Amino acid sequence: MPSRRYVYQGRILNLAIEDGFEIVEHDHAVAILAERNGKLLFVRQHRPAVGGSTLELPAGLIHPGETPQEAALRELAEEAQLSGELEFLNSFYVSPGFCDEKVFLFRASNLQPAQGTPDPDEEISVEWHDPKEVYRAAQAGKEQISAPAMAGILYYLLETTHSSL
Template sequence: MASADTETIYKGKILTVERLGGKWEVVRHQPAVAVLVLNGQGEMLLVRQARPAIGAHTVEAPAGLIDEGETPEQAARRELQEEAGFDGELTLLTRFFTSPGFCDEELHVFRARDLRASKLPQDADEDLEVLWMTPQALLDGLRDGALVSSGPSVAAALYGVLALNTPGQSQTGQDQ
């Protein structure tokens, strides 16, 4: 949607800030992926990691940016391997814009099933702890303030709660 009256305010590695029409500040951000995994006990695969932007450790679904030349599915597979040490069958659940009022970041959310061990090295700046937690425990921790998370992880938890409590769905999630 860039036009002749678009001014670049800042250009960085993963984002650019523009001023559109002399008044709207817009963040142009690389697209990203997140991966939902539910095991046979109805627990979600999550990672705890430091997030300097908010000065806190978060509990999130494995996620990351789509690299140049990658498809969203390739990025989801890579992130699952780097962050959690697994690979599996991936299905796109949905995609959405994370904060369209000011940012064009598009997030692709995948579900992984039939997990198998497959580890890639973590990014040099990541220090992750893998956790298994029920979607309800994540939502409860967010509600009482014991946990901090991100929009995609909250959406994944809500999806997990719905998948486990919807008539006709397996109570185990059958993902692992």
């Protein structure tokens, strides 16, 4: 039976060694795909881990005792001051070669203004962009985007071109 030896235990992640593999245990997260008039909602923020700003879907960690849907509504309000009806789309591991973080992707519709308190350490800007333009900019290396943002863009483009999976 494999055993994990913890090298570091922190607030949102732990680093363990199991059978010679380095494993990051990370809280699960949500991401929200919201569309208005053919544009998708993104947030731009500085990410020290990648040394620059990234364009992302509104997203965040699921707090203890919170369902993914509750977390998605909270994050949408905190980051974009919006609320809406949520539909679960899919979930996926961000980087399963070393990390157990799973992201739950939701679509928000019937968007309405909402009040949310942004995290004190977050400096984000809310931006609406054409998903094809963001995809092309990322492909050309002109824009850094997150994995959930890429998943959301591809889901949206597949859906709007009426491709079936």
